[in-house]
Amino acid sequence: MENFIAYNPTRLHFGKGVVNDLGIAAKALGNKALLVYGKGSVLRNGSYDDTVRQLQENNISVLEFNGIKPNPVVTDVDEAARLGIAEKVDMVVAVGGGSVIDSAKIIALCIADEVSGWDVMTGRHTPVSSKPLVAVLTLAATGTEMNPVAVLQNHDTEQKIGFRHKLMFPVHSFLDPTYTQSVPSDYTAYGIVDLVAHSLEAWFGAGQASLSDKFVISIIREAMEVGPELMNDLDNYDHRARIMWAATNALNDTTMHGRVSGDWGVHALGHTLSYLYDTAHGATLSVFYPAWMRRLAEKQSERIVMLGKALFNAMTAEETIAGFEAFFNTLGAPVRAQESGIPDDKKKEILALMKKNRASGIHVRLDEDDRKKIADLIFD
Numbered sequence: 001m002e003n004f005i006a007y008n009p010t011r012l013h014f015g016k017g018v019v020n021d022l023g024i025a026a027k028a029l030g031n032k033a034l035l036v037y038g039k040g041s042v043l044r045n046g047s048y049d050d051t052v053r054q055l056q057e058n059n060i061s062v063l064e065f066n067g068i069k070p071n072p073v074v075t076d077v078d079e080a081a082r083l084g085i086a087e088k089v090d091m092v093v094a095v096g097g098g099s100v101i102d103s104a105k106i107i108a109l110c111i112a113d114e115v116s117g118w119d120v121m122t123g124r125h126t127p128v129s130s131k132p133l134v135a136v137l138t139l140a141a142t143g144t145e146m147n148p149v150a151v152l153q154n155h156d157t158e159q160k161i162g163f164r165h166k167l168m169f170p171v172h173s174f175l176d177p178t179y180t181q182s183v184p185s186d187y188t189a190y191g192i193v194d195l196v197a198h199s200l201e202a203w204f205g206a207g208q209a210s211l212s213d214k215f216v217i218s219i220i221r222e223a224m225e226v227g228p229e230l231m232n233d234l235d236n237y238d239h240r241a242r243i244m245w246a247a248t249n250a251l252n253d254t255t256m257h258g259r260v261s262g263d264w265g266v267h268a269l270g271h272t273l274s275y276l277y278d279t280a281h282g283a284t285l286s287v288f289y290p291a292w293m294r295r296l297a298e299k300q301s302e303r304i305v306m307l308g309k310a311l312f313n314a315m316t317a318e319e320t321i322a323g324f325e326a327f328f329n330t331l332g333a334p335v336r337a338q339e340s341g342i343p344d345d346k347k348k349e350i351l352a353l354m355k356k357n358r359a360s361g362i363h364v365r366l367d368e369d370d371r372k373k374i375a376d377l378i379f380d
């Protein structure tokens with residue numbers, strides 16, 4: 001087991017009606033908020049009204065920036081930050097899914113340090129300070145509500161990349177599963193895939209961490225148990241709550257402590273599809289994981305089989321991979337590129353961008369041969 005520091009300063013408020021405490025929590029952070037949200041789902045599921053009411057009741061003035069898109073772009077972040085700087089806001093309040101909260105994390109840093117979003121994302125600027133961030137999560141998937149990570153796209157550099165910094169933890173995150181009841185079946189499935197993928201990125205990372213391995217297995221088991229039930233009953237509060245809590249724990253370092261790192265190769269591959277075709281994040285992962293595991297199994301299959309034994313009573317790597325494919329299929333998530341709407345004449349274009357961005361894992365390094373094999377497999 002590696003040395004590690006366990007640090008997580010986010011105060012997470014979980015359950016029905018928790019947003020009723022948002023106003024008082026925000027008041028302690030200042031008097032003027034930049035409220036960030038996406039394309040409007042929050043206006044329909046009550047989360048926007050509840051949040052604004054809380055802010056107004058506590059005499060916090062509210063400025064809005066909306067229109068953050070799924071697979072968010074750095075130009076929106078810069079525009080929002082300019083507004084926040086000009087209006088001298090005290091805090092950023094994000095209402096939405098991972099795209100909104102990720103954007104808000106970088107907006108909060110850019111307002112405080114008066115820098116551009118891409119300078120932060122690429123490490124050209126080392127963050128010095130941040131405006132406090134309050135998050136209201138409406139989609140269970142990314143874990144962003146309790147981690148210091150953001151993922152953004154830049155159309156000038158043709159990249160979708162992640163950035164992590166300790167100043168990027170939300171100060172408060174409000175998780176009311178009720179708000180997730182309006183998430184349609186496709187994004188519900190992608191969210192479940194994403195939380196499973198985060199567990200897998202930990203599992204296939206470097207270093208031995210026995211308890212963290214057991215957390216990985218428990219989180220995937222939880223998703224396998226309740227995920228299919230939720231897909232048949234999207235309004236079910238308890239199912240929504242279980243998935244929401246599983247998603248938080250899949251990427252708040254619970255599964256990472258004691259490892260050298262996670263792998264993140266499948267995420268890197270997936271970002272290529274999101275960048276090129278705007279494919280939903282979770283869909284890129286259900287497409288790439290089976291292919292990535294098949295390629296890995298050609299070289300070493302021990303970790304795949306160990307996982308398969310625990311989850312599917314599988315005896316071989318192929319049985320394990322088939323187990324994951326069957327699970328993703330049950331959710332209605334794609335397991336081949338064509339199923340996510342990408343025709344096979346795009347293979348060359350996908351490979352070219354993977355090469356340009358050197359898509360690889362931290363632990364399982366991918367060379368051009370690996371990427372070519374994996375690209376073949378996603379169109380198999």
Ligand code: NZQ
Nearest residue numbers: 038039040041070071097098099138141144149182183281
């Ligand atoms: O834009 P609006 O109208 O809000 O609609 C969104 C969007 O169309 C909609 N939605 C959100 N909550 C809803 C809802 N629709 C109905 N009811 C609700 N309650 O769902 C769509 C997708 O939203 P998005 O925020 O893009 O989804 P998700 O939460 O999956 O976030 C994906 C982004 O997070 C990044 C991904 O790369 C991707 O850009 N990730 C962030 C991570 C992190 N910060 O730790 C790690 C992840 O691996 C991931 O890379």
Ligand code: ZN
Nearest residue numbers: 142194197198
């Ligand atoms: Zn992810």
